[in-house]
Amino acid sequence: MTPQTIGVIGGGRMGAGIAQVFAAAGAEVTVVETADVAAARRVADGLTKAAERGKLTDTLDAVLARVTVVDDVTALDPSADLVVEAVPERPDLKIDVLTRAENAIGDTAVLASNTSSLSITELGAALRRPSRFVGMHFFNPVPASGLVEVVTTSETASEVVEQVRGWVGELGKTDVVVRDSPGFATSRLGVLLGLEAIRMLEEGVADAEAIDNAMELGYRHPMGPLRSTDLVGLDVRLAIAEYLHATLGERFAPPQLLRDKVASGLLGRKTGQGFHCWA
Template sequence: MSFPNNVGVYGGGRMGAGIAHACLAAGATVTVIESDDSAADAARGRIADTLAKAVARGKLDSPVDTVLSRLSTATEPRALEHASLVIEAVPENVGLKQEILRTVEAVVPDAVLATNTSSLSVDRLAEVLSAPEKFVGLHFFNPVPASELVEIVVGKKTDAALVNTAQEWVSALGKTAITVTDSPGFASSRLGVAIALEAMRMLEEGVASAEDIDTAMTLGYKHPMGPLRTTDIVGLDVRLAIANHLAAEVSPRFAPPEILRTKVEQGDLGRKTGQGFYTW
């Protein structure tokens, strides 16, 4: 099965724009929904920028303008009426995600709905849906255009055939899928956060510098990027939210260290603000 011809992405921030980029590169027509015209324009700018970089690196053969001709942005969910797949990519807030998923299902009741959540329960999000069997987690990784992984999260009511279809879609995007059952943090966030939190504790205790802690993982364990630099890219606020969620749902061992809480309170959220564990 090929990738859907018409895809909606609800949310055009860094993750949503990256997902839209991946879908466009796979040949789909994409509609991005944002909260207002300014945010919609910013989303289009993000996508245009990453497409241009992909062309420059030889990762995309088509001219940017040709690819962008298949992109539209809107502020009203009804613009998704022709989509056969809609991927929600808004901040990690259960109420917000449920509201959007409920709205989208009303507009396109026959479409497959997916959430890009990195840690929230797919089953809980599905509670507001009339057809939870057509709902699945598609957890993309930042930066989406370059990342090779998509985590497919299967809820209790997700149709088995949809899981197979989702695996084929991920392959059509040129990425590799792993499939996990709905559980706190899934596989990737749970492992990634555990390593990152320990790295933060080591930094807090003066064991080593951020650079040396990261180098231990990149050279010693062949990780492509160290846990603290990865946290800066993901966003310290995002890491904090996931850690709090895992601490409540899995174990107190995921309780975030003070250094993370303090940096988020100070507004040092990583690359997006210019300062995190590194200066960007």
Template sequence: MKKVAVIGGGTMGNGIAHVFAMNDIPVTLIETKQEFADRALNSIEKNLDRMVKKEKIDEGRKVATLNNISVELELVKGVKDVDLVIEAVPENYDLKKKVFETVDKAAPDHAILASNTSSISITKLAAVTSRPEKFIGMHFFNPVPVMKLVEIVRGLETDDDTYDVIEKTSKLLAKVPVPVNDFPGFVSNRVLMPMINEAIFCVQEGVATAEHVDEVMKLGMAHPMGPLRLADFIGLDVCLDILNVLYDGFKDPKYRPAALLVKMVDAGKLGDKTGQGFFNYN
């Protein structure tokens, strides 16, 4: 990989840009507004400062990492000379479809197109492009600089060469790539989200408080973080989006989102990002 474009500078996007840049791969971070780009760069710099403080990297590596990142506010210009495009926009099919329709026309013919989606069909996204064989899922986990796992999701037409390149690239980033086939939620969220949803049902039905549900799971099941604290960390809106994808994809009532989750998202209580979810962060 000589150059990579990351579309979206939110929590996942800036983390993905961070790990590529720290491994000496130039990154173009594409955002829609300068203020969003500045916020992303600020987050990356803060995370690098933490790594310097913990003596995981030195000041020179921090400076080199930041120098490996450039910002572009025009999508077409941002992908015109790259080898890999990774989309990290919100978990909405119509938005991702629009992005990939534009990227497919603007990116070089040899470029691989990847989505960081956590649940949306890779095959369905690939179908909006003229290169489904070069389309793949590259699902990182939050916080990206820390978490080792990358789910590599093969669509129906993803070819072996594309998979091999993404597997090698993941290892170059010091990640552990795990191959997964294209089903709603892949492996991680197909297993995780029903657990989070059931924990929410426990609160909704008065079985226990959020604090006590999490305490049971931490002390009884050795989870480092309770499911409701994890839901707040992920974002309750993201959890709801993923559960809706699972519910629509499988048509199975076991994936039906809890009414309490819907109500909290409607109220704007999304977890860490808003300061209040199942727990208060203010």
């Protein structure tokens, strides 16, 4: 069954999307975000669009009433069934919010990280109950994506894995269970393809539109690797690539073009310009 009460730490694009799908499925959701007005607006905008497309089974007002935005982890509901961390990809930040969240909720709650690449084992090592900790890697945009990557460690209890898989199914999504390793399955493959596409652009093999069309039309990818990088955020992709480069070797070395665009503030859709123009 869908968890009755959940917390989402981080009200950015990913956190708001996670909050939206759980609220739409019937859960009471608390979002923790210091910029609480912006977070509330993101969730409301997403739910409004879902209502306009006929994707909500309850009224928009009823679903919105299930979402509360607070500005501190200590305000999480102590009876939460699940808390998902969705803050930026910085190990120190994630460990800080995860340890504080663990202290704010009950012993039987499941704590999850939405990290796309960082070690679940290392994050869990800072917790008192690593058996109740798991990776839940949602994909952007969360409401439209059909996949959640469930990342397990040697400490993760088998009943937690099955519980999380059940919750994913209740959201209308499909899970893939993977063992904790750098980049898991999806980021490892997706980043490698994206980096090669950037190298091809850097070398003048083809322009961005042609590279993306080749993968979309030739291999039936729903989105080409450069458009996907724009959607994820070039800064996010660079951070993941640097982590994978450090842990898995030279094949994940970030191209200079990616570094240059991030340094110039051309971060993709969120800034209006990346490898494509989104303005």
